[in-house]
Amino acid sequence: DGYIRLYQLDRQVLEGLYFSVPLLAILLAHEFGHYVACLRSRVDASLPFFLPSPLLLGTCGAFIRIRSPIYSRKSLFDIGVSGPIAGFVVLLPVLFAGVSMSRVSHFAAPGSIAFGTPLILRIAEWICLHGSPASGILLHPVAMAAWAGLLATAMNLLPMGQLDGG
Numbered sequence: 790d791g792y793i794r795l796y797q798l799d800r801q802v803l804e805g806l807y808f809s810v811p812l813l814a815i816l817l818a819h820e821f822g823h824y825v826a827c828l829r830s831r832v833d834a835s836l837p838f839f840l841p842s843p844l845l846l847g848t849c850g851a852f853i854r855i856r857s858p859i860y861s862r863k864s865l866f867d868i869g870v871s872g873p874i875a876g877f878v879v880l881l882p883v884l885f886a887g888v889s890m891s892r893v894s895h896f897a898a899p900g901s902i903a904f905g906t907p908l909i910l911r912i913a914e915w916i917c918l919h920g921s922p923a924s925g926i927l928l929h930p931v932a933m934a935a936w937a938g939l940l941a942t943a944m945n946l947l948p949m950g951q952l953d954g955g
Contacts, residue, residue, distance in 0.1 A: 807930035809847060811883045813839070815876050815938035816851045819945075822875025823853050823868055830864035833857040846937050850945075869953050873942050880938045887932025888913040893921045907939050 820837035827834035833856040840849035859865045888910070906914075906923050914926055928936070948954040 804930060808934045811887070811931050811934035812846070812848065812937050815880050815883060815934070816848065816941065818879035819872045819876030819942070820851045820853050822871040822873070825875075826864075826868040826871035827853070827855065830859070830861075830868060832859055832864065832868065850941055852951075872953055873946060876938065876942055880935055880942070883931060883938070884910065884913050884935035885917060887929050887935050888917045890929035891918065891932050892927050892929075893918055893925050894927050907936070907943075910936060910939065 816839070817837060824834055824836065835854040835856065837851045837853050839851045841847065842849045855868075859868065891914075910932075911923060914921065914923065918926060945952050946954040
């Protein structure tokens with residue numbers, strides 16, 4: 790009985806890692822994109838900080854702290870755009886790997902949560918799963934991490950305050 794519980798715990802931890810490791814890699818690449826652009830522009834910046842959250846995604850994202858002024862628009866633009874580009878470069882292979890590990894079902898999984906499907910995710914599903922209807926695709930946790938990375942990137946590009954779009 791104890792062995793079965795340990796096996797179930799190991800399985801749950803592994804399933805959690807399937808989601809959390811790719812998501813953190815996407816967020817880390819995003820922030821390191823900003824950090825490397827800061828180094829190239831000679832702007833003093835911290836290494837990335839992660840913001841944990843007990844809610845749905847497990848994180849509120851990550852950030853770097855820029856300690857010195859940014860004196861040129863070119864540097865500001867380069868620093869702002871480098872994060873989403875770097876994150877997207879990591880996100881694409883994660884997305885296609887996750888969708889290729891997903892499966893098609895004709896029944897909804899009990900207790901499953903349904904989210905909207907971004908266009909790039911739908912294209913990946915069409916390529917990897919040969920045009921299966923979106924309602925029948927059960928996304929692998931790696932694909933869900935890519936979805937969360939797409940959401941974080943889209944939210945970050947909003948033209949508000951300290952976000953990249955601001």
